[in-house]
Amino acid sequence: MIRFVATRLFAIVPVLLVVAVAVFLMLRLTPGDPAAVIAGDSATSEQIEQIRAGLGLDKPITTQFVIWFSGVLRGDLGESFFFKRTVASLIAQRVEPTLALALCTIVLAIVVAVPLGVLAAWRHGGWLDRALMGFSTLGFSIPVFVLGYLLIWLVSIKLQWLPVQGYRRLEEGLWPFFKHLILPSITLSVIYIALIARVTRASVAEALTEDYVRTARAKGLPELAVVIRHALANAAVPIVTVIGIGLALLIGGVVVTESVYSIPGLGRLTVDAVLARDFPTIQGVILLFSVAYVLINLLVDLSYLVLDPRIRY
Amino acid sequence: MMLHLGAWLLLATLVASHPHASAQVIRMAPQSNLTVLDPGWTTAYITRNHGYMIYDTLFGMDGKGKIQPQMVDRWSMSKDKRVWSFTLRDGLAFHDGKPVTGEDVIASLSRWSKRDAMGERLYSFVDKVEADGAKGFRMTLREPYGLVLESLGKPSSYVPFIMPKRVADTPADKQISEYVGSGPFVFAKDEWKPGEKVVYLKNTRYRPRSEPASGTAGGKVVKVDKVEWLIIKDAQTQANALAAGEIDMIETPAFEIYESLKKNPQVQIVNTVPLGYQAMIRFNHLHPPFDNAKVRQAAMAALNQPAFLRTQVGVSELYRTCFSIYPCKTPYESGKGMDFIAKPDMKRAQQLLKESGYDGTPIVIMQPSDLLVIAKLPVVGAQLLRHAGFKVDLQAMDWQTLLARRAKKDPPLKGGWNVFFTVWASVDAMLPVGMNAVNANCDKAWFGWPCDPTLENLLASFARTEDDKERRSLAEQVQVRAMEIGTHAPLGEYLIPVAARKNLKGFVTGYVSVMWNLTKQ
Numbered sequence: 001m002i003r004f005v006a007t008r009l010f011a012i013v014p015v016l017l018v019v020a021v022a023v024f025l026m027l028r029l030t031p032g033d034p035a036a037v038i039a040g041d042s043a044t045s046e047q048i049e050q051i052r053a054g055l056g057l058d059k060p061i062t063t064q065f066v067i068w069f070s071g072v073l074r075g076d077l078g079e080s081f082f083f084k085r086t087v088a089s090l091i092a093q094r095v096e097p098t099l100a101l102a103l104c105t106i107v108l109a110i111v112v113a114v115p116l117g118v119l120a121a122w123r124h125g126g127w128l129d130r131a132l133m134g135f136s137t138l139g140f141s142i143p144v145f146v147l148g149y150l151l152i153w154l155v156s157i158k159l160q161w162l163p164v165q166g167y168r169r170l171e172e173g174l175w176p177f178f179k180h181l182i183l184p185s186i187t188l189s190v191i192y193i194a195l196i197a198r199v200t201r202a203s204v205a206e207a208l209t210e211d212y213v214r215t216a217r218a219k220g221l222p223e224l225a226v227v228i229r230h231a232l233a234n235a236a237v238p239i240v241t242v243i244g245i246g247l248a249l250l251i252g253g254v255v256v257t258e259s260v261y262s263i264p265g266l267g268r269l270t271v272d273a274v275l276a277r278d279f280p281t282i283q284g285v286i287l288l289f290s291v292a293y294v295l296i297n298l299l300v301d302l303s304y305l306v307l308d309p310r311i312r313y
Numbered sequence: 314m315m316l317h318l319g320a321w322l323l324l325a326t327l328v329a330s331h332p333h334a335s336a337q338v339i340r341m342a343p344q345s346n347l348t349v350l351d352p353g354w355t356t357a358y359i360t361r362n363h364g365y366m367i368y369d370t371l372f373g374m375d376g377k378g379k380i381q382p383q384m385v386d387r388w389s390m391s392k393d394k395r396v397w398s399f400t401l402r403d404g405l406a407f408h409d410g411k412p413v414t415g416e417d418v419i420a421s422l423s424r425w426s427k428r429d430a431m432g433e434r435l436y437s438f439v440d441k442v443e444a445d446g447a448k449g450f451r452m453t454l455r456e457p458y459g460l461v462l463e464s465l466g467k468p469s470s471y472v473p474f475i476m477p478k479r480v481a482d483t484p485a486d487k488q489i490s491e492y493v494g495s496g497p498f499v500f501a502k503d504e505w506k507p508g509e510k511v512v513y514l515k516n517t518r519y520r521p522r523s524e525p526a527s528g529t530a531g532g533k534v535v536k537v538d539k540v541e542w543l544i545i546k547d548a549q550t551q552a553n554a555l556a557a558g559e560i561d562m563i564e565t566p567a568f569e570i571y572e573s574l575k576k577n578p579q580v581q582i583v584n585t586v587p588l589g590y591q592a593m594i595r596f597n598h599l600h601p602p603f604d605n606a607k608v609r610q611a612a613m614a615a616l617n618q619p620a621f622l623r624t625q626v627g628v629s630e631l632y633r634t635c636f637s638i639y640p641c642k643t644p645y646e647s648g649k650g651m652d653f654i655a656k657p658d659m660k661r662a663q664q665l666l667k668e669s670g671y672d673g674t675p676i677v678i679m680q681p682s683d684l685l686v687i688a689k690l691p692v693v694g695a696q697l698l699r700h701a702g703f704k705v706d707l708q709a710m711d712w713q714t715l716l717a718r719r720a721k722k723d724p725p726l727k728g729g730w731n732v733f734f735t736v737w738a739s740v741d742a743m744l745p746v747g748m749n750a751v752n753a754n755c756d757k758a759w760f761g762w763p764c765d766p767t768l769e770n771l772l773a774s775f776a777r778t779e780d781d782k783e784r785r786s787l788a789e790q791v792q793v794r795a796m797e798i799g800t801h802a803p804l805g806e807y808l809i810p811v812a813a814r815k816n817l818k819g820f821v822t823g824y825v826s827v828m829w830n831l832t833k834q
Contacts, residue, residue: 031710033717038349040356040470044749044759045720047428050486051354082348083507084488093506152553164553165545262545262554264509272346272508275683277713 001305008298012291019290020072020283024065027279033057034081034277055081068283077287078280080273087284090269097167098265100177101257102250104185109192110243114232116193117200117239122227124205132197139194148187148260155183165262184261188254192246199242203235210234236307244300248293336538337833339817342545342554344565344826347511350500351488353428356470358738358825365529365827366513366540367408368474368494371399371418372466373530376822378644378743380466381530383522384413384475384495394457394779395440401448404520407477407495415444420481422465422473427485429471431747434776435464459779460746467747468529468824469740497521497533497829498540511542513828526830528823536819536832555580555812561833562813564826567685571628574812583820584810588640588739592621592687592804593750594694597731598763600724602671609799611665612732613653615701616694618805625689631808638751638792638803640739645785650793654802662701675704677725678732681712690734690804698732719760733760739806740824745791746776750801761801768794 035052036043043051052058056067071078077087120132156164162183168176207213208231216226255267266285273281304311343362349355352364373383382388386402405413419442426432426439438458445451452461465473476494483489492500498513505511521532543560545551548567554560556577566574574580594616596603603609622632635641636648636655648655676698680691695707706725710718715733723729742748751772755764771794775787795801811826819830 031714031717033713033720036716036720037713038355039716040360043356044430044757045722046757048720054486054488080507084350084490085507090507093509149549149553152550157553157556160557164557164559165550166543166554166559259547260550262543262547262550264506264544268546269508275711275713276348277717 001302005298005302008294008301012294015290015294016287019287020069021065023283023286024068025061027277027282028061028064030277032277034279037276038081068280072287077284080281081278082276087280090281091266091284091288094264094266094269096169097258097263098251098254098267100167100170100181101184101188101254101263101265102247104181105188105192105250105254106243106247108185108189109196109246112189113193113196114200114239117197118204118227118232120197120201121204121208121231122223124201124208129201133201136194136197139190142190144187144191144256145260147190148183148257151183151187152260167261167263167265180261180263184257184263187260188250188257192250195246196239196242200232200235200239203238204231207231207235233307237304240303240307241300244296244303248296251289251292337536338539338541339537339562339828339831339833340541340543340560341828342551342560342563343511343542346508346544346546347542348507349488350492352474353424353471353485354488358470361470361472362826363500363511364472364474364494365496365825366498367492367496367500368472368476369405369496369533370466370472370474370529372462373528374466374468374740374824375527375530377527379530380462381524381527383466383530390461395454397452397454397461398445399450399452400445402520402522403448405448405495406518408493408499408516408518409477410518411477412447413475413495414447414478415450417478417481418450418475419444420478421475424476424481424483424485425471425473429467429473430749430752431460431464431467431744432471432473434746435461438776456777457779458776459784460744460776463744464747466529469738495519497535508544510544513540513542514538521829526821526827528821529825529827533827533829535829540828552812555814558814561817562811564811565809566812568626568628568631571631579815581813581815581817582810583813584808585820585822585826586738586740586809586824587822588643588743588824589806589808590736591635591640591739591742591806592625592690592734592736593801594690594732594734594804595750595759595761595801596799597725597729597761599722599761600729600731602669602674602676603731603799605669605671606798607665607669608671610653611662611669611671611701612698612703613796613799613802614658614665615662615697616654616802616804617657617697618654618803620697621690621693622805622807624693625687626807631810633806633808635803635806638742638748638795638801639745639788640742641806643739643743645743645745645788645792647789647792649789650796653796659697659700666702671702673704675706675725676731677729678705678707679715679718679730680707680709681715682709684712686807686809687734687736690736691732694732694734722762734804736807738824742803744775745788746772751791751795753795753798753800763798763800765794765798765800768798768800 035048038051039048079086116132120129123129152164155162163180168180170177213230216230255271258265258267270285345359347359347363349360352360369384371385372380375381384401386400388399390397426436438454440453440455442452480489480491497516497519499516501512501514515535515538521534524531526532548570551563552570555563596609618634626632636651637646639645678691678695682688695705699705719733721729725731749759752758753763753765753768771791778784816834819832821827821830
């Protein structure tokens with residue numbers, strides 16, 4: 001297993017290299033010029049040229065790549081064209097809100113979706129199953145921003161229970177931290193609840209038809225133990241896979257929620273950087289996402305060892 | 314090094330002396346994210362506004378459009394109008410505790426003159442600028458120049474902000490990395506979270522002028538302890554945060570949320586920039602068909618200001634037609650030479666286009682679909698130009714792509730363009746000199762690159778004269794000539810008032826959004 005983990009960790013290097021080259025080239029081939037963005041609406045072509053030279057964008061692409069990638073190899077992601085801050089410090093500032101939101105969302109989604117999915121599978125075809133699946137379809141269909149605005153209107157403006165927007169860091173206190181995360185997490189978790197509940201339902205429903213479940217029931221085991229210990233445990237692999245994919249998607253996919261609730265996370269940083277053509281920041285964030293995806297996939301793969309003793313690496 | 318350390322300790326003490334326990338804080342959602350902190354590096358209005366927070370200016374423009382002294386205490390001009398002497402007010406100091414000197418002013422103006430069109434023009438007349446004692450400086454001109462004070466007191470980008478010499482000595486093509494001014498607020502760099510919030514603390518050492526605040530002139534009295542700019546990009550979230558009292562004001566609320574804000578009893582709408590913003594169409598003079606003046610005139614004859622304004626703004630109290638290249642209600646407003654714009658005539662447009670020999674080549678109009686404040690203008694423009702007989706290729710793109718593309722001089726089929734639309738603060742169009750759109754110095758002109766010696770001569774004459782009557786006449790001639798050659802065409806004016814909680818008082822009316830004089834009751 002150690003060899004498997006080492007191989008997978010080593011695989012990060014070529015992944016990063018491919019991502020680095022692809023992102024670097026794509027950004028240079030995409031229309032848009034950071035110098036023109038920085039210069040502003042009233043600047044002249046001459047001023048834009050001055051800024052371009054100041055940023056080193058007048059150098060050949062290969063030279064720019066060598067300068068940037070040699071920095072990456074030394075652990076230096078470069079400096080934002082705009083903020084005059086290192087990309088690493090910008091990312092560090094944005095990681096906590098995104099991680100906090102992603103973790104709260106996924107925990108909420110698991111806590112709600114898995115029991116719902118199991119219940120739906122247990123009462124397969126009954127009214128509870130149909131109601132839960134109806135809810136699941138609604139969860140898939142309702143756009144995040146619509147749900148977000150509805151919750152804000154009701155909970156924050158009418159009832160004044162929770163703040164409309166913003167983020168408080170953990171160091172500012174546990175309650176302010178959670179208070180600002182409750183609505184965004186609920187908003188974002190709905191679609192994941194729908195997804196995980198559906199997968200759980202399908203997997204558990206299939207497991208419940210297996211011979212070992214029939215045997216367990218024949219042995220006189222209580223129904224709860226049959227469903228949890230035998231059906232759910234054996235249905236866990238696809239559920240964990242979906243949760244893993246969900247978590248990976250969440251880290252880069254919280255843009256709309258971050259915008260609606262004005263949370264200064266990685267999603268907003270990425271969008272702002274793309275819109276401003278802040279090349280070093282985009283490159284840094286995408287490299288980070290790549291590493292995160294590889295590590296999450298590795299963790300999911302390792303979890304199979306625990307969940308399914310038949311799997312060996 | 315020790316001096317620097319001492320200065321920073323002083324700054325730390327100055328900041329630490331604030332009564333945090335009962336600090337009065339104004340929280341504002343600014344017009345956009347503050348990305349560039351160097352007001353000499355970008356013309357972006359958000360950076361200009363940041364400049365007004367932490368820097369001071371030699372002169373300001375009051376609410377009536379008059380240039381008034383700000384950092385300057387007194388000044389004089391020699392009889393031959395070539396030597397200008399300025400003395401700074403007593404007690405001016407940078408945030409690091411060092412006094413503001415003539416050397417600081419000279420370095421700041423020198424850097425500004427390398428970036429700003431008006432500064433560049435002023436410095437083309439300057440023979441030398443020298444320090445005159447600790448608090449003074451003397452500007453010697455090669456020949457008299459009529460816009461010395463107007464240049465030093467210009468209220469919009471690039472504003473001649475005064476920085477310490479060591480900062481202002483940064484080459485004009487490099488960003489400054491130290492943000493120390495002598496203005497009414499201190500930039501709290503440690504609390505700045507890019508893309509999240511910008512924090513300014515009251516500069517307790519600042520000595521405001523005794524006159525009441527007006528425009529960018531008068532006493533910049535700070536009545537709160539702290540100002541926070543919270544970067545909230547979503548317009549609806551801004552409105553929700555204002556309604557819930559989480560922020561105190563929205564600098565530029567979106568037109569779409571204007572009516573709902575107006576109906577909120579806890580919210581006031583304050584028009585702090587009465588001149589508003591001017592929308593315009595810009596033609597590329599380098600390539601067919603707009604290299605032909607008659608084609609440009611045909612296009613102008615087809616444009617219809619009410620159609621643009623109705624579609625783009627929608628709220629009738631927030632827009633007005635204005636048939637002048639200078640903003641309406643400003644000294645040089647005139648209707649002369651504006652027939653094409655004032656009396657749109659589709660038949661005339663079609664006739665002019667026919668006479669021009671237009672061969673049906675598609676014209677590329679760039680549409681910035683993500684910049685909501687102008688996104689609809691190109692759609693209306695495309696439709697009107699189609700009616701006039703143009704074959705239109707309306708290309709949607711994001712604003713950043715447009716910014717990069719419009720700087721290209723290539724033909725439209727090779728990545729260039731024919732037409733774009735934009736909007737700018739009307740204050741930027743108050744004077745013919747400094748209004749980018751009328752510069753007609755070919756390659757050095759603003760995007761579109763009109764080339765017309767007659768117009769350039771008129772601008773030069775305007776810059777030289779000090780006689781008000783002659784200036785008015787020259788401004789009118791500039792307008793007539795600009796319309797003859799079709800540098801651009803104004804499409805009307807918008808207002809973007811501030812939305813604020815009703816407990817916020819003391820808004821200063823002028824040309825830019827300023828945070829001094831505000832109280833939170």
